[in-house]
């Protein structure tokens with residue numbers, strides 16, 4: 001496990017260097033979710049894959065940029081790593097923060113098999129957050145990684161980060177989001193899952209939501225590469241992560257690219273989400 005964490009620290013430094021390279025050409029191909037792939041996505045994907053497959057305890061990898069998982073032949077290893085090599089890469093041209101997200105699974109790619117997770121933030125600073133029992137926060141500075149301490153959420157925060165196209169929100173979801181603003185919560189939404197969720201953790205609380213919408217009934221964010229790893233981070237930090245009614249880390253996975261509606265936050269915000277969506281259960285989710 002610690003070897004996987006150390007490998008992502010090395011990947012972080014190399015991908016951060018790639019990002020400083022000015023080439024932002026688009027490839028003619030699309031990834032399986034329909035987003036345009038940037039060359040940098042492909043480079044980051046390959047870089048991470050090569051380093052992970054060189055680790056003896058790793059049996060295979062899958063990523064947001066690959067149709068199928070890649071398994072080592074003849075390996076008795078147990079660990080599987082699912083990762084999003086460059087989340088929010090369309091924000092590169094705007095020079096906003098982006099990230100890498102990963103989850104470490106024991107033998108099977110299922111929510112209950114997740115044993116550790118983490119993410120890298122490429123911003124004005126290079127940082128990595130590693131979750132395994134507790135949530136460690138590290139910063140790269142003057143050629144070395146420095147431990148900044150652990151991250152813990154309070155029971156309530158002040159940030160509201162609502163994802164998805166408002167035009168397609170349900171009236172109930174809109175009322176839920178508005179209820180937080182009515183209580184003084186401030187809008188903080190960059191369109192990058194990593195910096196948006198990182199900000200809530202750094203400030204100690206709040207709500208990030210990406211609901212089911214009319215145009216995306218299963219949400220947008222992917223279970224294995226994005227949602228489960230962040231659910232694990234938030235739970236280790238004392239927060240909660242649900243799909244509206246159920247704990248995200250109890251959801252099933254039918255296909256590696258499955259997505260789900262998701263809500264991450266501190267306990268008071270998530271309690272209100274649960275109340276709203278439980279009241280909806282007898283009606284339709286959308």
Ligand code: F6P
Pocket residue numbers: 087088089162163164165191192193194220221
């Ligand atoms: O990977 C998808 C992603 O770029 C996330 O980083 C982000 O949270 C989300 O899409 C933003 O989606 P939208 O623009 O629909 O709110």
Ligand code: MN
Pocket residue numbers: 064084086087088226
């Ligand atoms: Mn992504």
